[in-house]
Amino acid sequence: MTFSHYSVLLHETIEGLHIRENGIYVDGTLGGGGHALAVVKRLGSRGRLIGIDQDSAAIKAAEERLRDYRDHVTIVRSNYENLPQVLRECKIEKADGIYLDLGVSSYQLDEAERGFSYRFDAPLDMRMDQRNPITAADIVNGYSEGALFRMIRDYGEDRFAQNIAKHIVHYREKKRIESTLELSEIISAAIPARIRATGGHPAKRSFQAIRIELNRELEVLENTIDAMIDALEEGGRLCIITFHSLEDRIVKNKFKNAENPCICPPDFPVCTCGRVSKGRVITKKAILPSERELAENRRSQSAKLRIFERNVHAENIGITNHISPSRCFASSKLSHR
Numbered sequence: 001m002t003f004s005h006y007s008v009l010l011h012e013t014i015e016g017l018h019i020r021e022n023g024i025y026v027d028g029t030l031g032g033g034g035h036a037l038a039v040v041k042r043l044g045s046r047g048r049l050i051g052i053d054q055d056s057a058a059i060k061a062a063e064e065r066l067r068d069y070r071d072h073v074t075i076v077r078s079n080y081e082n083l084p085q086v087l088r089e090c091k092i093e094k095a096d097g098i099y100l101d102l103g104v105s106s107y108q109l110d111e112a113e114r115g116f117s118y119r120f121d122a123p124l125d126m127r128m129d130q131r132n133p134i135t136a137a138d139i140v141n142g143y144s145e146g147a148l149f150r151m152i153r154d155y156g157e158d159r160f161a162q163n164i165a166k167h168i169v170h171y172r173e174k175k176r177i178e179s180t181l182e183l184s185e186i187i188s189a190a191i192p193a194r195i196r197a198t199g200g201h202p203a204k205r206s207f208q209a210i211r212i213e214l215n216r217e218l219e220v221l222e223n224t225i226d227a228m229i230d231a232l233e234e235g236g237r238l239c240i241i242t243f244h245s246l247e248d249r250i251v252k253n254k255f256k257n258a259e260n261p262c263i264c265p266p267d268f269p270v271c272t273c274g275r276v277s278k279g280r281v282i283t284k285k286a287i288l289p290s291e292r293e294l295a296e297n298r299r300s301q302s303a304k305l306r307i308f309e310r311n312v313h314a315e316n317i318g319i320t321n322h323i324s325p326s327r328c329f330a331s332s333k334l335s336h337r
Contacts (some may be wrong), residue, residue, distance in 0.1 A: 007034030008300045009241055012287050013099055014038050016239045016307040022046035023096030023236075026087075028080030028228070029053060031105050033062035039097075040069045050095075051075045052086060054129035057107060079129065081220045084227050094233040101241045102221070103303065104211070116211060118203040121181035126207075128215045136210050140177050145169045155218070155246065156209030164190040164206055180207075208244070218246055225254040229278050232310035237282070243302045248286065255281045255308045282307040 013035060017025070021044035027036045030051035040049045049072060053059055059077050066073050076086050080100060087095065108116050108128070115125030115136060126136035143151065148165035152158050167190035168177065177183050184203040191202045212218060228238050242248040261275035286304035293300055 007038070008101060008103060008293070008297070008303045009287065009289060009305045010035060010038055012305055013101075013239050013241065014042070016282065016287075016305065017097040017099060017237055018235075019043070020047075020096050024048045024050070024092055024094070024233075026083065026095045026098040026231075027051045028083060028098060028100045029102060030062045030075065031055075031058050031101060032107070033065035035099060035101060036062065036073070037065055037069075040066065040072055043072055047072055048092075049073045050086065050090060050092070052078050052080050052083065054079050054131075055105075055108070056130065057111075058105065061107075079220060080228075081224045083224065084231060087231060094236065095231055096233050096236045097239070098228050098232065098236075099239040099241075100221075102217070102247055103241065103243045103299070106299070115180055116207070118180055118184040118187075118201055118207050121179055124178060124180055124183060126211045126214050132214075134214065136214050137176075137178060139210055139214055140168060140183060141172055151213050152206050152209045154209070155212040156205035157245070158205040158209070160191050160195075161206075166190070183207075212244075212246075218250060221247060222250050222254070225251065226258065229258050229308060229310060232279075234310060236310045238308045238310075239305060240307075241303055241305050243304075248304050248306070251306050252286075255306060258308060277311060279309050279311040282309050 017039070019025070019039060019042045021042070023043070025039050025043075025048070027039070027049065030036055030053035033051065036049055036051050040047070043049065049066075049069075051062055051066070051073060053062065053075075054077060056077065059075060062075055066075075074090060078086060083098070087093075104116065108114050110117070112120035112122040113125075114127075115122045124135065124137040124140060127134075139151075140148075145165050145168075148168055149162050152164055153161035158164065164187050167186050168183075171177060171186050177186065184201075184207075187203040187206050188196060196202050225238075225240075232238060240251045242251055258278040259281050260277060262271050263273045263275060264271050283306045286306050288305075289300045289303050
């Protein structure tokens, strides 16, 4: 199957980045390269794009899509949580813009063998990085009933989480759960028939929870936002597209704290904690897909874009991006690890 991923909120993200012709931009979730292509088309002769993704299929697709701009692109197979290390290896001090599209690609959802979907019968995998030795099957068969309950409750926000966890543990006492269809049927049996008859697929929330847990999606996001803001050049922007209420809450709160990090009691007349704002939140309310985009791609309906702009600090005036010759840019070909 061809790697495909609709570039959600593409126009809004490009506008939000305020692209500088010769700037340095980082796509932390490269995917098939849709957002990256729109960025690199706007760069000048000294502009650079660093694309990061942990999925080998995405890497291959992005290399093909960006082949005409190979002199301005470096692709790195990694998780965006390693962004500071990637920048150091490429001898880049600061980036003019960083962006993330946290959606699961259509390829990952629709390629049965990847095991992300409850619609196909396939091995219970769900790894975004296939170098990961742990699969969804290991979680489903290895977690305690309590751990399964908390995972499905917190990450899937499913009100039947306790009963689903109980059904999974009861079933696996007889045999190991190996396939997506097998798990889907177990989950469906744990949900009342009247609920199954209305609404979406009964396994949707549980599959989402397992995928989030396995790939550490919320953990990586929460632990990396501050580092991404710190990696921005003066006036640089961080754009993050989320598809889940928990993701959006993390981004919203992290941006708010970066804008106003003061921890002094509200009744203090002046700040005494000394915490300095890192910048400002551009999007007081999240940007949502247009009616046209929703009509073109139903999977974009839960997408939200939030944007943060880095402060210009007096002590940093005069500092610019510095790129030293390195193996990152020495080759005319796209490189990746």
